Amino acid sequence: MEITLYQFPAACSRVTMNALEEVGCDYSDVLVNMKAMGQTKPDYLAINPKGKVPTLVIDGTILTENAAILWTLHCLRPEGGLFPPTQGPLEDHQYRADLAWCSGTMHPTVRQIRMPMKWTTGETDGVRAHGIETFLGDCERISQRLAGGWWYGTSWSIIDTYVYWGYSTAEKGGFPLDRFPALADHAARVRARPSFRRVIAREQASLDMARIEGMVL
Ligand SMILES: N[C@@H](CCC(=O)N[C@@H](CS)C(=O)NCC(=O)O)C(=O)O
Known part of the structure; x- marks a missing residue:
């Protein structure tokens, strides 16, 4: 190929x-x-x-x-x-749903924070503030989700890199990532992968x- x-x-x-x-x-x-x-x-x-x-x-x-x-x-x-092995389409559904969430929900929120000018022809402060508020809730849920180590528990998946990309990009836009110690730990493990x-x-x-x-x- x-x-x-x-x-x-x-x-x-x-x-x-x-x-x-x-x-x-x-x-x-x-x-x-x-x-x-x-x-x-x-x-x-x-x-x-x-x-x-x-x-x-x-x-x-x-x-x-x-x-x-x-x-x-x-x-x-x-x-x-890229994903843990599963038994078939119903189990696989969760993987596709998580991908859809990363690209369709998380990514635009992250961009609201990191590139707010793409979301408005006016001032950007309110756009960024709204993105940060939304993403604080997302990061709570992501942190809980990582309780077993990775998004799907004990083994890495590409969703781990996707959410890492999301929160690390948001941080560059001023998101207070330091409020989420579980994400700092997760970030270090994602970055350490060969x-x-x-x-x-x-x-x-x-x-x-x-x-x-x-x-x-
Ligand atoms: N829906 C697309 C969005 C991709 C996207 O927004 N990529 C950004 C970089 S992270 C981009 O190319 N931005 C250029 C632009 O918006 O002009 C996907 O999930 O692949």
Whole structure:
């Protein structure tokens, strides 16, 4: 399989890259320079007309939407460990519901906090404050959910990286993550995973290469 990931370091494409690293796929990655609005340029819109990362291209088939991409990777490599093994579609439903929650509910709330200007043509303080209030409740529930160690108890899943991406991005937008010690502990364990370390190294390498090529980031 020929796989290409269109990504921007620290964006939600980080979750897709972690999934690729975890299942052990060979892939190339292309940096979409979101600092220069590269996601809105015609060459990228020709690949993903929605103008978002991630985009994953597998043997010429274009996949968008993190939740759908992650589920597809799980279906392609069920032994890859993105989700714990289950008995069938009814049990699997919870995994799809959790992916849908991450992308459809958590992600927009996080963006309200980190990029409030995308949510209003007016002042941003109220938008961010509302996002923080919503996410405080989410982080209570995420903390409870992690009581067994990981989102699904004793074994890591890609949902752990997804919620990690959510709360770590919110923190960059001023969210008081220090109120949630369980998340600090979880964050350290997500970051310690070899697959995640490879993601950080690979994102950094893509930034270094882009700068060498003269891209302003
Ligand atoms: N629904 C999409 C959202 C992806 C998304 O919002 N990606 C952000 C980066 S985290 C992006 O590309 N933002 C660019 C923009 O909004 O202009 C998904 O879940 O994949």
